[in-house]
Amino acid sequence: MTTPPPSPLAAGRSDGASVRIGALVPLSRPGWVEAGHHLLAGLELAVHEVNGAGGIAGRPLELLVRDTAADPQKAAAAVDELAGLGVAALAGEYHSVVARAAAAKADALGMPFLCSSAVLDALTEQPTEWVARLAPAQSHGWRIYADFLLGAGHRRIAVATQSSVYWASGTRVLREYLAPRGGSVVELDMTALSPAAVCEALVDRRATALLLLVGHPEPAVPIVRAVRRDRRLAEIMIGAPAGQPEFPAWARLLGDSVAVPFLRYLPDRLGPLGARVEAALRVRLGVAPSFVAFEGYDTVVVLADVLRSRGADETRAADPWTRVAVEGTRGLIRFSRVPGIGVRQWAWAPTQVVDRDPARPDRFRVLHTG
Numbered sequence: 001m002t003t004p005p006p007s008p009l010a011a012g013r014s015d016g017a018s019v020r021i022g023a024l025v026p027l028s029r030p031g032w033v034e035a036g037h038h039l040l041a042g043l044e045l046a047v048h049e050v051n052g053a054g055g056i057a058g059r060p061l062e063l064l065v066r067d068t069a070a071d072p073q074k075a076a077a078a079v080d081e082l083a084g085l086g087v088a089a090l091a092g093e094y095h096s097v098v099a100r101a102a103a104a105k106a107d108a109l110g111m112p113f114l115c116s117s118a119v120l121d122a123l124t125e126q127p128t129e130w131v132a133r134l135a136p137a138q139s140h141g142w143r144i145y146a147d148f149l150l151g152a153g154h155r156r157i158a159v160a161t162q163s164s165v166y167w168a169s170g171t172r173v174l175r176e177y178l179a180p181r182g183g184s185v186v187e188l189d190m191t192a193l194s195p196a197a198v199c200e201a202l203v204d205r206r207a208t209a210l211l212l213l214v215g216h217p218e219p220a221v222p223i224v225r226a227v228r229r230d231r232r233l234a235e236i237m238i239g240a241p242a243g244q245p246e247f248p249a250w251a252r253l254l255g256d257s258v259a260v261p262f263l264r265y266l267p268d269r270l271g272p273l274g275a276r277v278e279a280a281l282r283v284r285l286g287v288a289p290s291f292v293a294f295e296g297y298d299t300v301v302v303l304a305d306v307l308r309s310r311g312a313d314e315t316r317a318a319d320p321w322t323r324v325a326v327e328g329t330r331g332l333i334r335f336s337r338v339p340g341i342g343v344r345q346w347a348w349a350p351t352q353v354v355d356r357d358p359a360r361p362d363r364f365r366v367l368h369t370g
Contacts, residue, residue: 018062019055021047021303022082024075024093024102031070032216034247035094035292039116040065041284042296043091045277050300056307061300068093072101079105079113088307089114089320091299094292096120096138096166103131103343112320114303115343116295120166124342129319132335132344134295134302138166139340141263141351142173144370145241148261148353149209150181151368154237158207160188160198160214160223167213170241174211190214195226202233209237212260216244221253228257237261246290251361258356261367265291267330267350268366274329288362298328319344 023043026036043063050061064087066078075098079090090106090113093099099118106113107128115123115131119138124131149157157178161167175185188201202210210227212220220240227233240262244250251258270278277297281289305326321335321344335344353368 018060019307020062020064020085020087021300022079022085022087022090023063023065024068024078024090024098025065026070026094026098027065027067028069030215031068031098032094034249035117035290036067038247038285038290038293039092039094039296041281041289042277042293042298043116043300044296045280045284046297046300046304050304056304061304061307068095068098068102070095070098072098075099075102076105078102079109079111083109083111088112089303091303092116092296093118096123097164099123103128106130110318112303112306114299116299117292120169121341122169127342129321129344131342132302132321132346133341134298134333134346134349136265136348136351137338137341137345138169139173140348141265141370142170142241143177144351144368145239145261145263145353146174146177146183147370148368149239150178150183152209152237154209155183156205156207157183157185157209157211158188158202158205159185159211160190160193160219162190162214162219166242170213190219190223195219195222198223199226199230199233202227202236203230207236209239212238212240212244213242217249217253220244224254224257224260243291245356246292248287248362251356256358256361258361259358261353261355264352264354264364265330265349266294266352268352268369270329271331273327277329294329298330298333301328302326302333 025040047061047063068075079102094117096118099115103124107130113131115133117135119135121137121139186205214220238260240260243262245260245262281293306320325334333346338345338347351370352366354364354366357363357365
């Protein structure tokens with residue numbers, strides 16, 4: 001009789017030493033390195049606290065970190081490598097196209113993967129029991145952003161966009177939501193237009209809002225600078241639903257041009273756990289933690305709960321998410337099936353539209369809550 005190979009969950013426990021989690025994080029360019037550092041800080045803080053509380057059934061939790069550099073192929077190779085090292089589960093990733101590659105590989109291997117931050121609805125091509133996600137799906141968050149636009153009186157929306165499945169998906173969500181409500185969306189292709197040409201297009205189209213569906217800092221920062229210098233566009237709102245202004249580099253690069261509304265996945269007020277974690281993350285990072293850091297922390301909290309609930313002799317743990325009910329930094333985390341989403345989803349993390357206060361760029365103003 002042939003003995004089946006152990007599942008990744010069991011393999012992560014088999015050596016009598018640590019229980020390993022593989023962490024996928026963008027830590028080098030062209031990845032969004034600042035986001036990667038915040039994500040990793042949250043993951044590491046939670047691992048430290050889990051171990052301080054006795055680990056997983058007395059065994060220490062160990063984080064094996066791999067830099068994805070926003071490269072889907074590099075992420076897929078990292079999943080293979082980490083599986084070979086016997087990790088119990090995978091965690092992390094910020095970039096949606098990278099998380100999608102990691103999710104496909106994890107699903108093929110039967111490897112639990114809790115995606116921390118990527119929001120693309122189609123994280124997997126087919127429904128899977130192996131992948132779950134903490135961040136709200138793009139269709140959920142961006143509809144909240146569209147409600148904010150409508151409430152602020154914006155009907156003629158321009159989007160400065162680059163070629164990407166993520167930006168294309170976001171544009172589609174906005175157009176389909178706004179059109180029945182009297183709004184319109186025009187695309188400005190940043191592979192063909194300069195920042196100056198964007199300004200001309202905004203004047204010609206009489207747009208009242210410009211959304212930055214582009215990379216940061218290039219070309220997002222030059223676009224903002226060009227629009228803010230153009231007196232004809234003094235009244236236009238610039239927005240960035242994907243969250244580019246969340247990190248301190250935005251304020252350093254743009255000075256008083258920081259009032260750019262974006263989506264942030266935090267509650268209006270943190271509870272006791274969230275407040276304690278915020279203080280600890282601030283010490284680790286040297287700056288106020290972003291929502292991405294909280295996503296990293298909550299990822300390990302969930303995975304520790306999953307790992308503690310498994311017996312050491314278990315060889316296959318299909319659908320490890322349905323029994324999860326754990327208090328995270330932003331509320332009670334449970335996973336469910338959401339129509340149109342192929343992975344187990346926390347529905348939903350608290351969602352806000354915020355911007356940086358020009359008078360105090362280190363402070364955020366809550367403009368809308370979903």
